[in-house]
Amino acid sequence: MNPSPAPAEGPRPWGRGPQGRVAVLTLALGTGTASVLALTYLHRGLPTPGTAALVWLPVLALLFAVTEGFVIHLRVRRGSHGMTISEIPLVLALIHLDPLLAVAARTVGGGLGLLLLRGQRGLKLGFNLALWGVQSTVAALTFTALGGAGLPRDLTAWLVIYAAVLLADTVAAILVTAAIALHDDPGEWRRLPAALRGEPFVLITASLGIVAAIGMAQTPWTLVLLGAVSVALYLAYRAFVTQQQGHAQVDELYAFTRALDGSRDTQALIRVVLEQARDQLRAAQAQLVVPSFDDKPAARVRLDSRDRLVNTVLARGPADDWWTPARDGAPVLWRADPGQPEAPDAPPRDGLAVPVPLGDEVGVLIVADSLPDVGTFQPAHLRLFEALANHASVALARAHLVDRLRREAEEKEHMALHDPLTGLPNRRHFQALLEESLESTRHDDHGPAVLLLDLDRFGEVNEALGYETGDAVLQEVAARLQQSVADRGQVARLGGDEFAVLLRRARTVVESVDLGSDLVRELERPVQRGPLSLNARASIGIAVAPDHGDDAETLLRRADVAMHAAKSSHTALRVYLPADDQNTPDRLALITDLRDAIDRRDLLVVFQPKLDPHTGDVTGAEALSRWHHPTHGSIPPDQFIPLAEHSGLIRPLTLHVLESALRRCAAWRRDGHPLHVAVNLSANSLHDPTLPEVVARLLAQSGVPAEALTLEITESTIMANPAGAKAVLDQLHGLGVRLSIDDFGTGYSSLGRLRELPLHEVKIDRSFVQRVAVDHRDRAVVRSAVQLGHALDLEVVAEGVEDQETYAYLVREGCNLLQGFLISRPLPPDEFAGWLAGHRAPNVVQGRFTA
Known part of the structure; x- marks a missing residue:
């Protein structure tokens, strides 16, 4: 058997890197063989070859050289064990030559065969020469130690030959495994049993050697017959090994697909793809060119000599030109010009490149520098490579999708848990x-x-x-x-x-x-x-x-x-x-009671009419909530409204008032009173992005036109967050709802923002209205508010009208609508309906209100 390790990669410092480690092993084997032979012949003296030995020595050297042309490679991951029929001349050498001469014939003859027939050079040639020195030395010394001498004429002599050859072959397999482990992967030792699969073939070739030795003792023509039988045996066993390796390749392809299906991690999948591509195509290197994704640049991922994934940003050079067509979807079978000079940036000796679809982009899967036992890559290798790439592309695209979804989920989780402005936890x-x-x-x-x-x-x-x-x-x-x-x-x-x-x-x-x-x-x-x-x-x-x-x-x-x-x-x-x-037990209990009252709809919605003082017509009403507590009696709005805002109950309370108001407004309009209804919104309501959708839904359910609904927002609410409030107000305005600023005059810096907001009316706060008859400063505020409102084409509403003098002044100033106890107190729905049915346009005489 003729084992050979995977080739070394680039030059490294002596004793370091894969090539250096194999060089140290080669030196140790050569030194060890020379030392053992020197010690053996120190006492025995050097042999004196006779005439027969001088004849056999060149013949056997020639046979050893010729057998290197008949090699069967047994794959062991990336390395290979090359099997030959060299055991036949080895048996003849054991029988006819002194151990030292047998080692010389094996080493010299085998070296010539490697040099001339297989084209080996450098460290690989040196390692195989050292290996054969060890192999033939072990065989010769074992044969001598077990008493072997001359022709094997009985079973015992045959067993001695078998033992010597098998032991030598086992030692060689171990040394080749050691070389592959040093060069590529320490895990190669797990595959040592696979390296010993050729032992039956060794026994057959050793048997042929024994037959040849016995036959040639009778006639030299036995050598011709032996040659024919050996060639037939070689062809038969090579066909068998080829078939077995074909089955193994199919099994490896299935194992490859299972490995892809077993992982959703992109890096693990890339490792599987590159390892399998490199090993199954028997290449020295494998890499994947990954296109740009998610604003990340294109990258090159390669598997280094220690099976580590190395990621680098893709920076193409002259050495990459050969695989470029694969980026456009065309598979590439590359063979370099044999005469091209070796350089760090030169293309490889040969290579394969196939496109790998990854979603909307295309990557490239590459293997290069076929191992010596493969020869040069052929079209059959390209077809196998395309099959691997098809499986890989599906798995990698799925893994990329999973990774992207995982990243998006992590980003969304981070966004859900962190403040976008400062990056702090929310x-x-x-x-x-x-x-x-x-x-x-x-x-x-x-x-x-x-x-x-x-x-x-x-x-x-x-x-x-x-x-x-x-x-x-x-x-x-x-x-x-x-x-x-x-x-x-x-x-x-x-x-x-x-x-x-x-x-x-x-x-x-x-x-x-x-x-x-x-x-x-x-x-x-x-x-x-x-x-x-x-x-x-x-x-x-x-x-x-x-x-x-x-x-x-x-x-x-x-x-x-x-x-x-x-x-x-x-x-x-x-x-x-x-x-x-302030959250005393009594206050907390009141909040609980308020929640129950809202859920049971126990809060009463009352309506206070709005009057057009110029025509005497009632044009609408403001909806107000009232709460009669079963224990504490009537609780004023200025007490339970803040409770609702503080406890998060303001939204259901607002929706209750809004729904009740629209339902009553629809009833008024069916009875022939085309009134509008006004509902107050809290500060929290303007932070609710769903408010416009809710208002639209309630308008549709009640059948009230949008322009019949006025939503009143306090000035301070708008000024607290003008940008946020404007976004919601714009949506409400888009529905056709009327918008009003309530309590106008009590906020800050609102005059400059009035023209920026989609408003229809301003409502002067009662604190200014109630004293206009006696306080010139309040009259100045009211006069300014009315003039400003009219200048901006807004209706002006005054609330808190409680006496004739105030009424008369507001009429003279041109207020559009008035509201207050002078006209009517807030009334429950049924009372309001009765009041509305009996209401007649009042007489307006010189600004006086008379029924």
Whole structure:
């Protein structure tokens, strides 16, 4: 048997890298063989060859050389074991030559065969010469040690020959495995049993050698017959091995597809593809050119000599020109010009390249530099390569899709848990971190602390300098907080200008206060924004577990209570005190009762008419909610409305009032009263992106035209977030709904924004209307509001009209609609219907209201 390892790759420093390690092994084998032979003949002396030996020596050397032209390669992963019929001349050498001469004939004759018939050079030739030296030395010394001498005339002599040849072949297989392991993969030792599959063939060729030796003792013509039998045996066994390797190749293809189906990880799949392509095509190198995906540049992924994946950005050079057509979908079978000079940037000796569809893009799968036992790549290899690439493309495209979906899911999860402006955890994530911290300290004496921070007068920065400046301030605040807290805790942005800090283990309240003081000092440093120097002052509330609560919701709520107390008292920093908490048991019970009342629709919706003072006609009514508590009696709106806003009940309350108002408005219009109805919206309603959809649905259900619905929004609500409010107001305006500013005159900086909003009317606040008869300043405000409204083509409504003098003044100033107790108090639905049916246009005499 003639084993041969996979070829070395490029030149490496001596003793390092695959080539260096094989070179060291080659030197050790040569040195070891020479040492063993020297010790053997140190006492015996050098042999003196007789006439027969001198005849046999060149004949056997020639036979050893000729047998190198008859090689059967047994594949063992990337390496191969080359089987020849060299055991026949080896048996003859054992019988007719001294061990030293037998080693010489094997080494010299085999070397000539490798050089002339198989074209081996360099380290590979050197390793095989050293290997044959070891193999023939083991065979000769074993034969001599077991008493073998002369012709094998009995069974014992045959067994001695068999033992010598088999032992020599086993040693050679082990050494070849060692060379492949040093060159490619230490795991090659697991495949040693596969390298010994040729032992039956060794026994057959050894038997032929014994027959040849016995036959040639009778007549030299036996050698001719032996040659014919050997060639026939070689052809038969080669056909058998080819068939077996064909079956093995099919099995490997099935194993390849199973390996692809077994993994969804892109890197693992690329490794499988490159390993299988390299091993099945018997190539020295394999690589995958990956097209650009998701704004990432094209890349080259190759399998290095140690089976590691090496990723590099694709930078094509002259050596890549040969596979370029594969990027356009054309498979490439490449053979280099035999005369081309070797250079680092030269194309390979031969190669295969096939396109690999990956979604909408095309990659390229490449193998290059076929192993010597393959010869040059042929069209059959290209067809096999295309089959591998077809399977690989499906698996890689699926894995890429899975990876992209996984990345998108991770990005969405990150976006769901982090603030997009600052990158800090958001409220949801912060609450989860707090719950986790509480759980981990559940049995400790000290728990986490929550510091809730709100910037003071931050709305003025947005209003005066714009949201871009406001965002820059928030980002600077986030950076400062993170730098100050460092590894002591976690910073989060809960929304708007509100931040939170989680101190994971606060040993004392003082420790939390010290951290809060550090944060206050850090934020007091001016924030530079171009030529401007801005101050970002903050109010901080502190709640510490377990003293102030042992669950996340309670700690956050009580930190919020402390923060608002700090803001109200202008102290910058405050620890939670029960006295600051308005959420008393009675208040919480009232919230529960309010939720039940809304669910049962126990809240009454009443209607206060609006009058056109110039015609005396009732044009509409404002819907107002009233709550009669079964225990506490009538609860004013200025008490239960804030409760609803604070507890998150304002949305269902607003929807209840809106639905009831539209249903009553539809009834009025069916009775011949084409009135409009007005409904108040809270600040939270303008932050609800689904509000326009809900309004559209309720209008459709009631059959009330959109222009018959007026939605009243307080001035302060709009001014708190003009951009956000405008987005929702634009959608409502698109539905055809009328929009009104309620409590006009009580907000700040609203005059400049009036013309930017899609409004239909302004409603002057009752605080200015009720004293116009006696206070010249209120008269000035009302006069200005009426003139401004008319200048902007808006209707002007005055509420709180309670006496004839106020009525007369508002008529003279030109108010379009009036509303107040002088006209009617808010009435329950049935009473309003009766009042409306009996109402007649009043007499309007010199600004006086008379029925």
